Amino acid sequence: MNRLSRILVELALAEDLGETGDLSSRHFVAASHRSHGRVVSRESCVVSGQDIAHQVCLAIDPALRYEIHLPDGAAAEKGDLVATIHGPTRLVLAAERTVLNFLQRLSGIATVTRTYAAAIAHTRARLLDTRKTTPGWRELEKAAVLHGGGTNHRMGLHDAIMVKDNHLVANSDPVDLAVRLAEVRREHPGILIEFEADRLDQVEVFLRLGGIDRILLDNMTNEQLAHAVALRDEISPGTLLEASGGVNLTTIAGIAETGVDFISVGALTHSVRSVDLGLDLVAADRIGDR
Numbered sequence: 001m002n003r004l005s006r007i008l009v010e011l012a013l014a015e016d017l018g019e020t021g022d023l024s025s026r027h028f029v030a031a032s033h034r035s036h037g038r039v040v041s042r043e044s045c046v047v048s049g050q051d052i053a054h055q056v057c058l059a060i061d062p063a064l065r066y067e068i069h070l071p072d073g074a075a076a077e078k079g080d081l082v083a084t085i086h087g088p089t090r091l092v093l094a095a096e097r098t099v100l101n102f103l104q105r106l107s108g109i110a111t112v113t114r115t116y117a118a119a120i121a122h123t124r125a126r127l128l129d130t131r132k133t134t135p136g137w138r139e140l141e142k143a144a145v146l147h148g149g150g151t152n153h154r155m156g157l158h159d160a161i162m163v164k165d166n167h168l169v170a171n172s173d174p175v176d177l178a179v180r181l182a183e184v185r186r187e188h189p190g191i192l193i194e195f196e197a198d199r200l201d202q203v204e205v206f207l208r209l210g211g212i213d214r215i216l217l218d219n220m221t222n223e224q225l226a227h228a229v230a231l232r233d234e235i236s237p238g239t240l241l242e243a244s245g246g247v248n249l250t251t252i253a254g255i256a257e258t259g260v261d262f263i264s265v266g267a268l269t270h271s272v273r274s275v276d277l278g279l280d281l282v283a284a285d286r287i288g289d290r
Contacts, residue, residue, distance in 0.1 A: 113148025
């Protein structure tokens with residue numbers, strides 16, 4: 001878990017526990033009481049978030065033991081046991097909501113991703129996420145995409161070059177673009193370089209430039225996408241093509257069948273419903289203290 005994720009755990013616990021901690025448990029649960037908090041799926045889903053849920057428990061108190069029953073990427077059916085939190089009841093209840101918040105959100109992303117990936121499994125296309133993530137949650141949400149069977153696009157502005165329409169407003173001259181591409185290759189050898197095109201004439205220009213790894217085909221019809229694939233096969237077979245825009249579960253199969261290599265879907269992370277998970281508390285003396 002990276003530094004941002006550790007900070008996220010601290011912030012999540014701070015907003016829930018505040019300065020005084022769990023007052024309800026302090027006054028109504030004996031300090032000596034021990035329990036097993038059973039995290040159970042209330043619906044079918046794909047599990048994600050086990051590592052950060054574990055980190056939440058460790059941050060509250062090392063006395064809490066987090067036991068994983070279904071690993072990240074596993075399919076859970078309604079009623080399945082996902083994880084168990086063992087320890088003093090006060091601590092289990094202090095961890096409950098924050099653990100569930102992380103697991104529910106991330107499992108929601110993994111579940112939606114699995115559905116999209118299944119829709120294009122019969123094609124060569126790979127499913128990509130985007131940077132349309134919850135601020136601070138990007139590493140976690142992109143990990144959830146992997147757990148659901150998707151592929152990560154760039155993590156941020158720092159680890160790949162993506163020249164989009166707003167960049168091209170400032171500079172679209174092919175000669176100058178070629179010079180800048182060569183400059184990038186010298187200064188950042190091995191970095192992914194992608195250019196965005198929203199017209200077929202742009203696609204042809206970019207294919208002939210050389211030095212571009214991937215072209216993003218933005219908001220093109222399936223007919224245009226198929227034409228772009230044909231251009232790529234003729235001019236620069238090694239260049240990869242990514243489709244984006246207007247992608248949903250109704251359209252994604254047809255987009256994939258045009259022959260593109262990647263399809264990026266912002267909906268994997270920007271508008272996902274959290275899945276329904278709950279925590280059922282069982283007193284330790286009822287099933288044997290652990």
